[in-house]
Amino acid sequence: MQESKIIDAKVIVTCPGRNFVTLKIATSDGIYGVGDGTLNGRELAVSAYLQEHVIPCLLGRDPDRIEDTWQYLYRGAYWRRGPVTMAAIAAVDMALWDIKAKRANMPLYQLLGGRCREHVTVYSHTNGHDIPELLDSVAKHIELGYKAIRVQCAIPGVPDAYGVPHGDKPYEPADSGIPREEVWSTPKYLNFAPKMIEAVRTKFGPDLPLLHDAHHRLTPIEAAALGKSLEDFRLFWLEDATPAEDQQAFRLIRQHTTTPLAVGEVFNSIFDCQQLISERLIDYIRASLTHAGGITHMRRIASFADLYSVRTGCHGPTDVSPICMGAALHFDLSVPNFGIQEHMPHSAQTDEVFPHAYTFNNGYMHPGERSGHGVDIDEKLAARFPHKRMYLPIARLEDGTLHNW
Incomplete structure (x- = not known):
């Protein structure tokens, strides 16, 4: 042939x-x-x-x-x-x-060794402009079938909290024009976050897996204090507690808290997480297939993590396309040390441009049985939506100092 x-x-x-x-x-x-x-x-x-x-x-x-x-x-x-x-x-x-x-x-999952599970557990995002609105959002997502929930909430006295939309539209941080500047206060956040998690636990009980994203905004000792203050609420994970360029910073966090730690959505290679994994400084590696070199390299990262009882928790936001989600679900189905998959549903318009075989049902997703990774692109429809310049925001402290967004 x-x-x-x-x-x-x-x-x-x-x-x-x-x-x-x-x-x-x-x-x-x-x-x-x-x-x-x-x-x-x-x-x-x-x-x-x-x-x-x-x-x-x-x-x-x-x-x-x-x-x-x-x-x-x-x-x-x-x-x-x-x-x-x-x-x-x-x-x-x-x-x-x-x-x-x-x-x-x-x-695709068959070529990757076949499935290690029947379907893929996913978590979704909930948020609110105050705690009652957050609790309503959690309840709605439980009704949709989600069995694990990420919680974010507006912080009193902080104009722009990560993960909370402006108005009533779904959260999408990218915006047109030059980068939007947001204001941040770590002390106000550290005072509020335990109250937020406690309110969710009180209403929904001890068994619902809860996740929370600090979005790289804390110093190591601040992250350690937050993790310690949340231990009684038994988070599924605390995500991106501190910028991870300094992998040794997670040693300090580990010394002070048993709250599980997840990091990696901005990682590009196995070298970004080599020390974090080999020293068991994290519990979940969150690199995405799109940003960490595809299926080939993510399999390498997962195999390395498996040696140290670190599980996967791939980044799955709306700023990667349904192609990445489809490929990630095949990866998730096939790796032995899968933990959980992030799921931010794309808009109906995006789903039309990217027809796909994957499905969501009662808190689980499946990539489908179509040959390949099961996602395509409608080129004629895609051509109707030209590129628009957009930027993620930046963050400044209340005194104007540039901070990690």
Whole structure:
């Protein structure tokens, strides 16, 4: 049989409410695959990297050599890692796995070793402009079937709390124009957060898994104090307690609290979490397939984490496309040390642009049985939604000092 070759690859940038970057790769035997390269606020940088540097190197290559192609794009570029490079590599990697599974005529999870569970437990986001509104949001999501809930709430005296929408629209931090500036107060947050979690626990009991995101805004000792103050409420995890560029900072947090820790949504490679995992400084690794080099590299991270009883909790926001969600669900179904999957439902408009096989039912998701990763892109519909320049916000303290958003 004649060897298949990559004969075409193109980048599709579309904005059905928010921007997404899709790479579509076609082969000489008539199969195509799609991958997600979305990087919130820097989409065109990834698009340019793919078009100017990656696609010319793909043409003529064997699409079946996924690991070799990954190494070629990573080691061969010399300038390694970073969010733009790794998102571009992820887009290629997802598309090639999609092609390989389509050629095998089986769902991707079968090629990854088959399923380790029947379905994927997911958690959703709840929020409120005050505690009563948050409690209502939690109740509504329980009615929808979610068995694990992330809780965020507006903080008295703080104009802009992370995870809380402006007005009554679903939370979406990216905005048009230049980056929006938000005001933050760590002391007010540390005073309020335990009261918020206590209110949720009091109303919904001890058995509901609760998650909370500090969003990199605390120093290590502040994070340690927060974790200690939340121990009685038995969080499923405290997410992104402090910026993790300094992996040793998590040693200090561990010394003071047994609250489970999760981190990694801004990580790009296994080296970003090597110490965190090997020293058991975290309990969940949250890197996403799109931002950490695709399925190939996330499998490497998960296998390494499994040695140290660290479980996965992949980032799954609306600022990665349904292609990433579909691929993540195949990954989640297949890895032995899966923990939980984040689920922020995309808009109806986005779902139309990206038809998919994955489903949600009673707190669980499943990637479906369609060959490949089960997600496609409607190019004609995508063309109706041109790119819009958007930025994530920045945060300043009350005295004007720039802070971690």
